[in-house]
Amino acid sequence: MARINENFQKLKAGYLFPEIARRVNAYTEAEPEKAKRLIRCGIGDVTEPVPVAAREAMKKAVDELGERGSFRGYGPEQGYPFLREAIAENAYGDLDIHPDDIFVSDGSKCDSGNILDIFGPGNKIAVTDPVYPVYVDTNVMAGNTGEANDAGEYEGLVYLKCTPENGFVPAIPEEKVDLIYLCYPNNPTGTSATREQLEAWVAYAKKCDAILFYDAAYEAFIQDPSVPRSIYEIEGAKDCAIEFRSFSKNGGFTGVRCAFTVIPDTVVGTTASGESVPLKQLWGRRHSTKFNGASYPVQRGAEAIYSEAGKAEVAELVKHYMGNAKLLKKACEALNLKVWGGENAPYVWVGCPEGVDSWGMFQKMLEEAQVVVTPGAGFGAAGEGFFRISAFNSRENVEEVCERLKALI
Ligand SMILES: Cc1ncc(COP(=O)(O)O)c(C=O)c1O
Structure with a gap:
């Protein structure tokens, strides 16, 4: 018999969203009439159509594939230069990120999980709590943890508590860790990290020779100009941070699939014998071995997100979702619930009423x-x-949710 990876047996109750789906299905079966009016504000999936600029670019690219002269087969695993150049210029401007530092993929979920391939065993790994579950579960699968306790915390991981008191940005740990996952603007709390807070994290990472995994999937939703959009805005981050970005939420690409990981040359890890190795080299090797590139039409669509028309459409999408966030926040506050987030991120984080978990x-x-x-x-x-x-929903649904909230508590 083939032996399985028993680390999978340690995973608790499946990934969060399948569990939600299971409960929603059970409810739908039990109450089919009431279930007809279900409004989903659970999973963070976009609802508004993909920008015209991206769709037109993808259609044109598909047509190119239909002509012998412009047909393309396998592309560069790291992503086409046209997209990596557009990303370097538009997403990073004068931050001195080179197209070569950018690895295009089919999603940040995969990237933030796959990144563990290039790290060895024995690293001390810190995650925030609460956290995007993918960071934890992929570490469990990779064998980087022990079993979970009753609270669902895995032995071996360092949990950095995010609470109202620290504004949901964790305090710098007393102990030394090797890998730290930070996600700002944050999923799930919808909060953002200030420049000073990120400076403290970069200083800590440099002091401990740790690597920061900075997930900036929600960067486009930042409204406050003082909030950093990239970890590389922080001096020294190019020596210690890997950044993940996605077209899923800004460009409505959750179904199209395109994202990228940034690893500057200066981010290094070490071998057991103390030799420094650039992580970009290892990730490049991993990427070209296990991935054959995002599709050509999709990369053309992603490139178009940075065209003038694409930028204008993205700005409208962001305005729409952040308008929803504002309404939801107001509706919860009107019920005297405590509310966080929703100002620089499309999630509203709400304290449960007294006595309800x-x-x-x-x-x-x-x-x-x-x-x-x-x-x-x-x-x-x-x-x-x-x-x-x-806040990823139509305005009509959000207004209806606000009405229903009034009647709820
Ligand atoms: C924090 C965070 N990172 C990454 C992702 C996944 O992005 P992608 O659609 O590019 O896989 C999500 C999706 O919800 C997310 O919330």
Whole structure:
């Protein structure tokens, strides 16, 4: 018999969203009439159409594939130069990120999980709590943890608590860690990190020779000009940070699939014998071995996100979702609930009413309002007592959710 990777046996109750889907399905079966009015504000999936500029570019690229003269087969694994150049120029401007530092992929979910391939065993790994579950589960699968305790915390991981008191940006740990996952603007709390907070993290990483994994999937939603959009805006970050970005949320590409990882030359790891190795070299090797590149039409679509027309359409999408966030935030505040986020990110993080826990609140919203939210506890022990409402929705649905909220509590 083939032996399995038993680390998978350590995973708790499946990934959060399948569990939500299971509960929603159970409700739909039990209450088919009421379930007809379900509004989903759970998973952070976009609802608005892909920008015209990107669609036109993708259609043109598909037509090119239909002509012998312009046909393209396998492209460069790292991504076409036209896209990497557009990213370097438009996403990083004068931050001195080179097209060569950029690795195009089919998603940040895969990138943030796959990155573990280039790290050896024995690293001390820190995650925030609450956290985007992919960071934790991929470490479990990779064998970087022990078993989970009753609170769902895995032995061997360092959990950096994010609370209202620290504004959901964790304090610098006392101990030395090797790999740290930071996601700002944050999923799930919808909060953002200030320049000073990121400076402290970069200083810590440099002091400990640690690597920061900086997930900036929600960068486009930043409204406050003082909030950094990239970790590379922080001096010294090019020596210690890997950044993940995605076209999923700014360009509505959740179904199209395109993202990228940035690793400057100066980010290094070490061998057991103490030799420094550039991580970009290892990631390039990994990428070209296990990945054959995002599709040509998709990369043309992503390039078009940076055209003048594309930028204008993205700005409209961001305005739409952030308008939703504002309405949701206001509706929750009107109920005297405590609310965070929603100002520089499309998520609103809400404290549960007295005496209701986060899965209790999920169930209450489902059964009494037919609104699907995400229970905070699904993002980690410190998420207990909170729930997340996603602003990715039509305005009509958001207005209806606000109305239903009024009647709920
Ligand atoms: C923090 C964070 N990173 C990455 C992703 C996934 O992005 P992609 O669609 O590029 O895989 C998500 C999706 O919700 C996310 O919330």
